Amino acid sequence: MIETRCRIDGCPVPIALLADTHDTDPAPILASLRSHAPTLITLAGDFVRGRKPRPGDSIDKSRNALALLAGCAALAPTFLSVGNHDAYLTQADFDAVRATGVKLLDNAFLPFDAGGRRLIVGGLSSGYHTAYRRCGATERDVRSPDPETAWLAGYAAAEGYHILLMHHPEYIRLVPPSVELVLSGHAHGGQWRFYDLRTKAWRGVYAPDQGLFPPLTGGVVDGRLVISQGLSNPAGLPRLHNDTEIVYIDGG
Numbered sequence: 001m002i003e004t005r006c007r008i009d010g011c012p013v014p015i016a017l018l019a020d021t022h023d024t025d026p027a028p029i030l031a032s033l034r035s036h037a038p039t040l041i042t043l044a045g046d047f048v049r050g051r052k053p054r055p056g057d058s059i060d061k062s063r064n065a066l067a068l069l070a071g072c073a074a075l076a077p078t079f080l081s082v083g084n085h086d087a088y089l090t091q092a093d094f095d096a097v098r099a100t101g102v103k104l105l106d107n108a109f110l111p112f113d114a115g116g117r118r119l120i121v122g123g124l125s126s127g128y129h130t131a132y133r134r135c136g137a138t139e140r141d142v143r144s145p146d147p148e149t150a151w152l153a154g155y156a157a158a159e160g161y162h163i164l165l166m167h168h169p170e171y172i173r174l175v176p177p178s179v180e181l182v183l184s185g186h187a188h189g190g191q192w193r194f195y196d197l198r199t200k201a202w203r204g205v206y207a208p209d210q211g212l213f214p215p216l217t218g219g220v221v222d223g224r225l226v227i228s229q230g231l232s233n234p235a236g237l238p239r240l241h242n243d244t245e246i247v248y249i250d251g252g
C-alpha cells in the first residue's frame with residue numbers, strides 16, 4: 001500500500017480518500033490515517049467483501065469492513081458512498097453501517113463545517129444499487145445501469161464547497177460543473193498498469209464498466225476528479241505496476 005499525495009486548488013481541508021477496501025484488513029489503513037490525521041475521511045464505495053456479492057448477503061459477512069468504518073469514524077468525520085459491490089445491502093445493513101459512526105450518503109448530501117468553510121458532502125450511489133432497489137436487477141441482469149441523478153441539481157445549488165463521493169469515475173459526465181471535487185475508485189488502477197510512451201503517462205489495461213484501455217483509472221483528471229487505485233485486489237488476478245493506495249488530498 002502506498003500513500004499518494006495530491007493537491008487540488010481551492011480544497012479547504014486535508015482529505016483522505018479510500019476506495020475499494022472490500023473487507024480488507026483495516027490495520028494498515030488505520031495506521032496510515034492515524035499518522036496523516038486528515039480533517040475528513042472519505043470512502044468512495046465497495047467496502048463490503050470482494051467476492052461477487054449476492055442479494056441476501058448481509059453486512060455481517062464483512063466484519064473487517066465494519067471494523068474499518070468504526071476505526072475511521074473514531075479518527076475523524078467519515079463519509080461513505082455506495083459502490084457496485086455494496087448494491088445489495090438492505091436498510092438494516094445501512095443501519096448497521098451508520099451505527100459505526102460514519103455518515104452514509106446514498107444519493108444524498110450533508111453540510112459540514114470545517115476549515116472555516118461550509119462543505120457540502122454528497123454521495124452518488126452506484127447505478128447497480130439503483131437498479132437493484134428499483135426492480136431487483138443484479139449485475140448479472142443489467143450492464144452499467146444509470147445512477148440516480150435527479151438530486152444532483154439541488155446538491156450543486158447548495159451554498160458551499162462541494163465534495164462528491166462517486167464510486168464510478170465514468171459518471172463524471174453526469175456531474176454538474178459547479179461541483180469542485182469528485183472522489184472515485186472502482187477502476188482498481190486498470191489492474192495492470194503500463195507506461196504509455198505516446199502520452200508519457202501511466203495507464204491501466206482494463207476496468208469494469210470502462211472496458212479495455214480505460215481512460216479513468218487513477219490520478220487527478222481535469223483538476224477536480226481524483227481516482228483512487230483502490231485498497232484491495234478482488235479481481236483474482238495479480239495487480240501489475242499498480243500498488244494499492246490511500247490518496248491524501250491537500251488544498252492550495
Ligand SMILES: [Fe+2]
Pocket residue numbers: 020046083084085167185186187
Ligand atoms: Fe466497484
